[in-house]
Amino acid sequence: MAGRVDAVREQFSLFYRCEVGKVTGYVVKVTGATVHEAADATQAAFVLAWENWTCIRNPRAWVRTVATRELYRSMPDRRTLAGQALVGDSAVVEPGEAWREVVAALAELPLMQRQVLAMTADDFPDDVIAHELGTTAQAVRQNRSRGRRALKAVLSRRRCGDA
Template identity: 40%
Template sequence: MIDDAAVRQTDPARRDGTGSERQDFPETYRRELPLLTRFIMKHGASPQEAADAAHEAFATAYPQWSTIRYPARWLRTVAVRVYLRARLREDLPGELPTTRAESHVPTNIQLSDQEREVYTALADLPSRQRQVMAWFYDGYTIAEIADELGITKESVRQNLCRARATLKARRSQRGGVR
């Protein structure tokens, strides 16, 4: 199982090229794919939907890789948009052909029971709170989140506070704090 926080702490170059050197595409793909997939799952996606969105984000990035200044942030932004567009298409009336294939699910992502509970709880949050929490859980600062989502820092703080309160209340309703 890959721990997002552990990767961030052990790899100073992981955060968007702010470390000593920027990684090439294959290295970034290997390192970021499981993290990006989990990030999309924090937005309420199933593992398959998250994997599809992550792969599409990387496919979009590849032709322009040398021009992307902050790869981890760029990939997260694109992958979320891909996921939300796919969800919107699913909500349209009528049947659309599906192009998702089970073979895209990364095999190195294994979720613990606690992680499944977290993803389920996040999926129940309102959209903006879920977005803010996903970025926050991935280690981004309030300023970075505000910049990426195009909202004020105060709005980020407010959504974080509300999401935490909702998650805490739901956890206590389930049977207390662990």
Template identity: 30%
Template sequence: MDDKTTERAEPEPSYWMVRSTPNAPLRDLVPCEQDQIRDEFSAFYRGFLTHLASWLILHGWVSDADAYDVAQDTMRLAYERWPTIEHPRAWARRTASRLCVERLSRGEMLPVEDIEDRIPRKGDTCATAVSDTLQDFMAALQTLPPRQRQVLLWAYEEYEPAEIAAELKMTPEAVRSSLWKARRKIAKIMHGQDSDQ
């Protein structure tokens, strides 16, 4: 099963969904439930933390260090609420996005410096593992307005416009419009780079 199917699949009946106090803190659970939750969460944490931080970095809102800090805070909140979260990846993306915006509005994080200074160049030794196409895409992504970039990154995670609209509190029409504009601009930039070579 792919991530999208796993993420949106009906949750299997589990020990935490059937207990009498579903919103009880983790400390109120019996030890076997605590162990099971800890194991489930640990697997999610190991498999998704870096992906979440990378996803935040691609938004261009925060520095790499701040993105990992926000991802870590998101995981802490996820652990505290783990028994009540039905779709952990969607919940983590939504929560991390909200945390970024809140921190930026309070001035707790410095906005990212010019992205051009942080993208590896084709001749750099640090760029040997990164394909030229990915570098070009990352640079093109940063030319989009923030909302278009955000919508496009949700779409690249295989979310449908209606799902993106629900997650970002937009109308499906606004999502489709933003996606169309973002994809058109990215295609134009990427096509222009191909013709230059």
């Protein structure tokens, strides 16, 4: 029994180490949250993942969905805690300027396109994206195509100074 518990703990630990940064980035891209806010939501999602680990069929998709929901659930609190980071700035690696540009441009796209593009960037196959977003694989492909075109147009407009 102890061997099985250790194996599960090690499996979860490896999953956490590989995915925590990616999930935080996903939440920022989809919601436009700050890195601090996304990290808090991601941590809450991983706590829930650990509590339900043996029941989760697709942990990569599950934790992204839960982290996004956790962020939206905390939104009223965000207004009252604005600017009060739980850790100092030196504890969080801030993304580069190009990444911030893309995140700002993504914020102009419809939610479904943002979600599809973010999950595609995290290497999810179309069938998994469709399942997690409650749509079809065809709709995923269509949203990805439209999202890429729209993102390109927004970035182009911003770089030309018309934003």
